[in-house]
Amino acid sequence: MTEAKPKSSTQTLKKSNPATRRKPAARRRTAYSKAELEEIFRRFSIQRPEPKGELEHVNPFTLVVAVALSAQATDAGVNKATRALFKVADTPEKMLALGEEKVRDYIKTIGLYRNKAKNVIALSQKLVDDFGSVVPRTREELVTLPGVGRKTANVVMSMAFGIPTMAVDTHILRIGNRIKLAPGKTPDEIEEILMRIIPEEYLFHAHHWLILHGRYCCKARRPECEKCVIADICKSPEKTCDVPAPLVELPPQAISAVE
Incomplete structure (x- = not known):
C-alpha cells in the first residue's frame, strides 16, 4: 500500500490563503441611489x-418581420415597404407561399434586402415547423429564428406581448x-x-x-x-447645466425599434 504524499507547503498556502482564491466578478453598479x-x-x-413604437404591424408575426427588417434601416423606410407586403402576407404560411423572390421585390428599397428576404422566408419556415405558426413569447425561443438576435427578441417581447x-x-x-x-x-x-x-x-x-x-x-x-429634466440629478462629468428643464408633457414622439 503506497502512502499518500504530503502536500507541499506552497499548495497548502494557496488553498488556505484567501488572497490566492479566485474572487467572483464584481457586480456592476449604478452611480445612483x-x-x-x-x-x-x-x-x-x-x-x-x-411612448409608442414607430414600426407598423398587425400581429406578432408581422412585428417580428418588421423588426428584423429594421436593422441598418429607418423605421419609416421599413413601414413604406411592409405596408404593401403585409397586405398580402401577414402569416408565416402566406409569406412562404409568396416566396423569397417576391419578398425581395417588396423590400428592395431596404438595405441588405437580399439577405433579409432570405431570413424572412427562413424564420417563417421555422415558425411553421417548430412553433405551429405561432410567434413564441420567450427570448430563448425567439433568438432561434433566423435574423432575430437578442435586441430584436426584446423588442418583440415588449411590443407584442407586453413583457418588460x-x-x-x-x-x-x-x-x-x-x-x-x-x-x-x-x-x-x-x-x-x-x-x-x-x-x-x-x-x-x-x-x-x-x-x-x-x-x-x-x-x-x-x-x-x-x-434635460434630470439635469440636477445627472452625474455625467460632461453636463453643462445643473438646473432641470420644466417638467411638462411633451408631444408624442415615436421611437425606432432598433438603432
Missing part, C-alpha cells in the same frame, strides 16, 4: 406618459455610460444593470424613455443639458 432612480423615471413618466425588457441600442449604450446610470462595455452588461435597478413600476416604458432621451436630449455629439 434608489431614491434618485425613482425620481429619474418618475420625471420621464410625466414627460412622456405613453431592455433592448439596448446606441442611445441606451451611450446614456448608460455617459451619465453613469448603467456603466458597461457591452449591451448585455448594460441590459443586466438596467433591468436590476429600474423601479418595477417604470420598467415597461423605461426602454422607450431612455431611447427618446438619448435621441432628443442627451445627444451623441453635444448633449442639450438645458433641455
Whole structure:
C-alpha cells in the first residue's frame, strides 16, 4: 500500500490563503441611489406618459418581420415597404407561399434586402415547423429564428406581448455610460444593470424613455443639458447645466425599434 504524499507547503498556502482564491466578478453598479432612480423615471413618466413604437404591424408575426427588417434601416423606410407586403402576407404560411423572390421585390428599397428576404422566408419556415405558426413569447425561443438576435427578441417581447425588457441600442449604450446610470462595455452588461435597478413600476416604458432621451436630449455629439429634466440629478462629468428643464408633457414622439 503506497502512502499518500504530503502536500507541499506552497499548495497548502494557496488553498488556505484567501488572497490566492479566485474572487467572483464584481457586480456592476449604478452611480445612483434608489431614491434618485425613482425620481429619474418618475420625471420621464410625466414627460412622456405613453411612448409608442414607430414600426407598423398587425400581429406578432408581422412585428417580428418588421423588426428584423429594421436593422441598418429607418423605421419609416421599413413601414413604406411592409405596408404593401403585409397586405398580402401577414402569416408565416402566406409569406412562404409568396416566396423569397417576391419578398425581395417588396423590400428592395431596404438595405441588405437580399439577405433579409432570405431570413424572412427562413424564420417563417421555422415558425411553421417548430412553433405551429405561432410567434413564441420567450427570448430563448425567439433568438432561434433566423435574423432575430437578442435586441430584436426584446423588442418583440415588449411590443407584442407586453413583457418588460431592455433592448439596448446606441442611445441606451451611450446614456448608460455617459451619465453613469448603467456603466458597461457591452449591451448585455448594460441590459443586466438596467433591468436590476429600474423601479418595477417604470420598467415597461423605461426602454422607450431612455431611447427618446438619448435621441432628443442627451445627444451623441453635444448633449442639450438645458433641455434635460434630470439635469440636477445627472452625474455625467460632461453636463453643462445643473438646473432641470420644466417638467411638462411633451408631444408624442415615436421611437425606432432598433438603432
